[in-house]
Amino acid sequence: AAKSLGRNNYQIFEGSAEQSQQQNLALKSGLRHAEHKGELRVFYQPQVDAVTEDIVGMEALVRWEHPELGFIGPGFFIPLAEETGLIVSIGEWVLRTACRHAQEWERRFGLRLRLGVNLSAVQLMQPNLLEIVASALDESGLEASLLEMEVTESISIKAAPNLVENLQGLHRLGCRIAIDDFGTGAASLDYLRKLPADRIKIDQSFVRNIGVDPDDEAIVRATIEMAHRLKRGVVAEGVELEQHMEFLRANQCDELQGFLFCRPLPQPAFEKLLLERQHLLAGVSGTAA
Numbered sequence: 001a002a003k004s005l006g007r008n009n010y011q012i013f014e015g016s017a018e019q020s021q022q023q024n025l026a027l028k029s030g031l032r033h034a035e036h037k038g039e040l041r042v043f044y045q046p047q048v049d050a051v052t053e054d055i056v057g058m059e060a061l062v063r064w065e066h067p068e069l070g071f072i073g074p075g076f077f078i079p080l081a082e083e084t085g086l087i088v089s090i091g092e093w094v095l096r097t098a099c100r101h102a103q104e105w106e107r108r109f110g111l112r113l114r115l116g117v118n119l120s121a122v123q124l125m126q127p128n129l130l131e132i133v134a135s136a137l138d139e140s141g142l143e144a145s146l147l148e149m150e151v152t153e154s155i156s157i158k159a160a161p162n163l164v165e166n167l168q169g170l171h172r173l174g175c176r177i178a179i180d181d182f183g184t185g186a187a188s189l190d191y192l193r194k195l196p197a198d199r200i201k202i203d204q205s206f207v208r209n210i211g212v213d214p215d216d217e218a219i220v221r222a223t224i225e226m227a228h229r230l231k232r233g234v235v236a237e238g239v240e241l242e243q244h245m246e247f248l249r250a251n252q253c254d255e256l257q258g259f260l261f262c263r264p265l266p267q268p269a270f271e272k273l274l275l276e277r278q279h280l281l282a283g284v285s286g287t288a289a
């Protein structure tokens with residue numbers, strides 16, 4: 001049977017455990033060359049202001065365009081990249097590429113959009129993380145305050161000795177920090193207390209249950225209020241329905257991200273969206289292609 005891996009499409013055939021182990025090995029070795037063969041892509045998903053619905057930022061989401069299998073989603077290959085240590089160079093490539101694109105949109109369209117980039121635990125433990133981020137900012141010319149590093153809650157603060165220092169260092173560089181998938185880890189509140197986070201991203205598993213599960217609605221509402229009391233911003237992920245948006249807006253969520261507004265898009269399509277949405281087509285139509 002074909003099993004779909006990740007929302008952005010491709011299929012991989014499910015076989016015996018042995019077959020899938022072999023397949024993983026093959027994919028790992030393919031992944032090793034994906035970067036220099038130019039098979040990695042950064043897609044962008046807009047984040048909109050909950051009230052005006054203006055695009056105020058975007059999250060960079062990596063994809064692997066496999067020569068035979070087509071697009072492979074990060075939910076599948078990021079774990080392989082973490083196991084092999086390849087995540088360090090892939091993550092650096094994503095960061096540099098996304099910073100360059102964001103700076104280009106600022107330069108060409110005059111849009112100051114916030115760029116969210118995911119960091120894996122392995123990257124957060126790298127002693128040279130700050131140098132890499134500083135050089136990505138320097139090389140692209142992107143303003144540090146427009147870069148928001150997304151840190152997922154599944155990382156244990158205790159198990160990652162450099163984590164807090166690295167995040168404080170990122171703050172000193174002027175970057176922002178967001179706690180991703182908030183509410184799904186075992187230590188959400190500990191994270192909020194100990195990490196220098198500017199924003200919380202409410203996990204889509206809660207957002208999906210708006211209108212379905214009153215307990216999850218209560219959690220969403222309480223999370224927004226708590227974040228605001230702590231002077232942090234809140235983004236909701238996985239906003240798919242009008243009903244989700246209405247609820248989040250009524251409860252003062254700051255920003256929204258989800259298929260209701262847009263799926264993650266490749267760079268050219270995202271540029272087109274920016275031009276259309278910001279009503280800039282008339283002014284810059286000569287450079288729009």
Ligand code: C2E
Binds near residue numbers: 006180237
């Ligand atoms: P994430 O950081 O929580 O990213 C949000 C995920 O939710 C993305 O999946 C996005 O496509 C998906 N999504 C957005 N809106 C909706 C919606 O309305 N409904 C549903 N059902 N899903 C929605 P994606 O792109 O497959 O990425 C999965 C995860 O892979 C990310 O979760 C992140 O943890 C990781 N990831 C992606 N890119 C990178 C990267 O460059 N580096 C690292 N370390 N991890 C990455």
Ligand code: MG
Binds near residue numbers: 059118150180
């Ligand atoms: Mg994220």
Ligand code: MG
Binds near residue numbers: 180201203204237
């Ligand atoms: Mg998330």
Ligand code: MG
Binds near residue numbers: 181
């Ligand atoms: Mg996630």
